[in-house]
Amino acid sequence: MDIAAESSTQPGRPRSARDAAFLDRFNARMRLPIVVSAILPLVIIPGSTGWVGVAVGVLTWLVFLIDFVVQARYRDHYTRTGFGRFDLFVVIATAPWFLIPGAQAGQFVVLLRLARLARLVMATRDARRLFERLGRVALTAGGVVVVGSLVAYHAEHSVNPEFATVGDALWWGLVTLTTVGYGDIVPKTTAGRWAAVTIMVTGIAVLGLLAGSLASFFRLDSAIPPAEPPTGTEPRAVTSGDAALEALTTEVSALRHQVDSLAARLAGTQPAPATPTPGGDETGD
The missing domain is CATH 1.20.120 (Four Helix Bundle (Hemerythrin (Met), subunit A))
Structure with a gap:
């Protein structure tokens, strides 16, 4: 309580x-x-x-x-x-x-x-879900940029004047992550180039996740059929097509009953019963 x-x-x-x-x-x-x-x-x-x-x-x-x-x-x-x-x-x-x-x-x-x-x-629930997802993506991408930029800085600053400061390396990392590629700073060592590859792959993944998250948020995937309602929920409303099918099934059942009765009378195995009609009236001989 x-x-x-x-x-x-x-x-x-x-x-x-x-x-x-x-x-x-x-x-x-x-x-x-x-x-x-x-x-x-x-x-x-x-x-x-x-x-x-x-x-x-x-x-x-x-x-x-x-x-x-x-x-x-x-x-x-x-x-x-x-x-x-x-x-x-x-x-x-x-x-x-x-x-x-x-x-x-x-x-x-x-x-x-x-x-x-x-x-x-x-x-709103959808917006919270979007921002939570983008927050995780941004955190991962930021970590890759910082680590990759520091690795490139330590590998490049002694042989490449373009990586003069850590700020230059971070600028290069952000440009590489967004796949803009200005080309104003280019790594020359093997370690720097591998760091660039890692950041570029991360950037491509981030763009893909961003596009998918935004598409889900704006309901662009509305063509997907809705899921079946869970067990225990109220049954869905009967449409006009379902009502017509049910009426046709009832008429077919009544017609089959009449055919069975007529076949039994011709075979002489039972007296002639009253024949039910779809309207509910009974007719005799």
Whole structure:
């Protein structure tokens, strides 16, 4: 009982099934206003273009405030979650402080609204899966670039003036990873060239994984048929084709019964029974 009570009051969860349904509709409707409210202040900086900038700053901030209030109202202990604290910080930091004489809305405060967009993206399951996958790929690629660049630097810097510093080696490693190949820095030793091969192969793999991850995220593989529903779920709705097939099967069964009865009468093995008809009436001789 204690475990169930604890799981039901987990911070950030909707308070009830009705609240969860309401939040789904609310988040879908608020997605566009939040995107506009995050981008518009970058074009019209609050406090710098007269009353238009003031109106934009206040209205866009109200969008974030309403979203935060609704989330806190329909979720248990929303401010105890990482998303809740972040939303509260954005609401406080992007408040219309520029209305106070002498205060200005700095560029950093305006950019915080774009960080709110990143929060919205991370809140979706597909986006979290994409960023987790890309994070592992980026970590692996970064490790290969650093190790390969250091190996190339130690092998090249004494015989190749193009690898004068570690920064030059890291620049060469990044260019090689992205398969751009400017050619401004070229390894000459065997160890440096093997490091280049390793980084190039890693770059090709990273591009392939990136393309596959983005295709999965944008649902480009929608041609794959959906999986069968798991056992125990409700049966799918009967389509018109299934209903027609069922009616045809019933008629064929009734016709077969009539043929069997007629064959028995001709053979004289049984008296003439009443013949059932598809309409449900009985007819005699």
